[in-house]
Every structure is written in C-alpha cells, then in structure tokens.
Amino acid sequence: MTDRTEKIEKVEDIEIRLLLDALYHRYHYDFRNYAMSSIRRRLRQARADLNCATISALQERVLHDPDVMPRMLRYLTVQVSEMFRDPSYFLAIREKVVPHLRTYPSLKVWIAGCSTGEELYSLVILFREEGLEDRTLFYATDINPEALAQAEAGVYHLERVRQFTENHRLAGGVTSLSDYYQTGYDRCVLDKSLRRKVVFSDHSLVTDQVFGEMQFVSCRNVMIYFDRALQDRAVGLFKDALPRNGFLGLGAKETLRFSDHAKAFREFVPGEKIYQRAGA
Known part of the structure; x- marks a missing residue:
C-alpha cells in the first residue's frame, strides 16, 4: 500500500465514523459497532450507486434528504437468505x-x-x-x-x-x-x-x-x-x-x-x- 493510498483510507475511515454518528443522531440507527471491513465495503457501494464523490458527500445527502435513508438501510443491513438455508x-x-x-x-x-x-x-x-x-x-x-x-x-x-x-x-x-x-x-x-x-x-x-x-x-x-x-x-x-x-x-x-x-x-x-x- 502506498503512502497516498494509506492516507486516503485513513481519511475515508474518519468519514465513515462521522457518517455512522450522523445516522445514529439523525435517525437512531446505530451501526457504529458493526465490523468496519463490512461497513466500508457497503458504504463504498452506496457511494458509487448514489453518485457521491466521497463518503462525506453521502453523509450530506443522508442528513438533508430523508428519502435517501431507506436506500441506505438496504446497503447496511443484510437481506440475503433463502427458505431452509443450510x-x-x-x-x-x-x-x-x-x-x-x-x-x-x-x-x-x-x-x-x-x-x-x-x-x-x-x-x-x-x-x-x-x-x-x-x-x-x-x-x-x-x-x-x-x-x-x-x-x-x-x-x-x-x-x-x-x-x-x-x-x-x-x-x-x-x-x-x-x-x-x-x-x-x-x-x-x-x-x-x-x-x-x-x-x-x-x-x-x-x-x-x-x-x-x-x-x-x-x-x-x-x-x-x-x-x-x-x-x-x-x-x-x-x-x-x-x-x-x-x-x-x-x-x-x-x-x-x-x-x-x-x-x-x-x-x-x-x-x-x-x-x-x-x-x-
């Protein structure tokens, strides 16, 4: 990992923690103690699908557009199952x-x-x-x-x-x-x-x-x-x-x-x- 990539990921981790705090205080959904690797992967997907350049931009949309929150929940909660799985x-x-x-x-x-x-x-x-x-x-x-x-x-x-x-x-x-x-x-x-x-x-x-x-x-x-x-x-x-x-x-x-x-x-x-x- 290059120094530049490491710095970018450190900034992204800060953005993710701020976003999770925002979700908790604005909508009372608490994802702050979910595994970071999983949360990071899902938020990157949400950022791309919602055409946000950064996680901070995604946070702004979540805070100011309540219609975005249901879409966010689809990314942050697991909905993969089947009847009689395993x-x-x-x-x-x-x-x-x-x-x-x-x-x-x-x-x-x-x-x-x-x-x-x-x-x-x-x-x-x-x-x-x-x-x-x-x-x-x-x-x-x-x-x-x-x-x-x-x-x-x-x-x-x-x-x-x-x-x-x-x-x-x-x-x-x-x-x-x-x-x-x-x-x-x-x-x-x-x-x-x-x-x-x-x-x-x-x-x-x-x-x-x-x-x-x-x-x-x-x-x-x-x-x-x-x-x-x-x-x-x-x-x-x-x-x-x-x-x-x-x-x-x-x-x-x-x-x-x-x-x-x-x-x-x-x-x-x-x-x-x-x-x-x-x-x-």
Whole structure:
C-alpha cells in the first residue's frame, strides 16, 4: 500500500465514523459497532450507486434528504437468505430440539434479524409439520422496516422456489412445500395461515432490550457483521431471553467460543451451532 493510498483510507475511515454518528443522531440507527471491513465495503457501494464523490458527500445527502435513508438501510443491513438455508440446521432442529420443545405447553420463538422472512417461514412450516405451530408464538424482528414489510407480505420470486423446495426436502420436510404457497405473475405467495401466529416487530440488537422469555432463539448470519463488543451485547440479550434449557441457534460461521457469555450456554448440536442455555 502506498503512502497516498494509506492516507486516503485513513481519511475515508474518519468519514465513515462521522457518517455512522450522523445516522445514529439523525435517525437512531446505530451501526457504529458493526465490523468496519463490512461497513466500508457497503458504504463504498452506496457511494458509487448514489453518485457521491466521497463518503462525506453521502453523509450530506443522508442528513438533508430523508428519502435517501431507506436506500441506505438496504446497503447496511443484510437481506440475503433463502427458505431452509443450510438444511442440516433445520433437520437438527426437527430431530434434536423439537422433542424437547414438545414438553412445553406453550412456546415462544424469536427470529432475530429476520430480514425478508425466509427463515421465519421455514420455522413456521417446520413447527406445523411437527404439530407445534398451534402452541407457538413467533416473534420476527429486524431493524429494516422495508425488510419487515416484505417478510409480512410473504411474496418471493418464483425462480427461487426450486431451491426452497430442495432445501425443505433435505431438512426432513414431511409434506410438499407446494402445500404452503400459490404462484402467479412469476411470484410465489405464501399462504396467509403461516402468519396467523407471527408478530412482526422493529427491534435492534444494538440498542433495544429483551422483550420476553423465549424457548428458542434463532439469530443466524447477523452477528458476523458485528464487532466483538456488539456480539457480546447480542448474546447477552439471548441469554436473558432464554430460560434454563432454552435453545439458541446461530449461523454456520458464528460461535459463542469467544463471548463473555459463553459459560451461560452448552453446545447442544455442535456441528450446527445450536446451543442450550445452562443453569443460573
């Protein structure tokens, strides 16, 4: 790296921190403890797509044009998912976790960082197939209101259904995925009944607190974008939300190994990053 390039990047890092401060104070979205490498990459893309010469110019637009903020959220929040993504994870829930959940008269499940809803509907379908849906309340939360609206609509491009279907089969699906949707105009529209036990809500793992006791929390591929301090905060929230023997599911590249709260959990299905809340 040349001295000139290094100086440019140092200035850019200053601009990024100022922009993140501006987002927090102007719109109350806090990305200040997200991993810098990820934030830098996303803001560079936003700067280019919004025709801004610098990050400072991007900050000016965000501060003075409220219509730009929803577009910024699309860059800063992760919206890449699919139904039954990593099928072995859902198969492990079906075979290892569900037998324990059957012992509860009622259940609460929190899908934290639900994005556009693919993981939410995967769990609802799984719980329906296993006879647990009627006793379960699902909480689907995200910081992006546009993503939440898409999740609540339950509409996806038809071209994605083939992968959804194969994932469902590999996840131990006992019915046909086609039982849960209708098609039209190149869209797959999920059955409204899948939402009858779902509460959609704005919630930030950065600034908000626990809102209830849950028997299962699934937060996958969200914390990989946080720095260490923010990861610890999120795991602390999950610890507080789960009773003894409650379950936590993380993404394939995520771990509790380095968390300050690691001792509050034990590995339940190690290969699938499913943990169980230990005793007090």
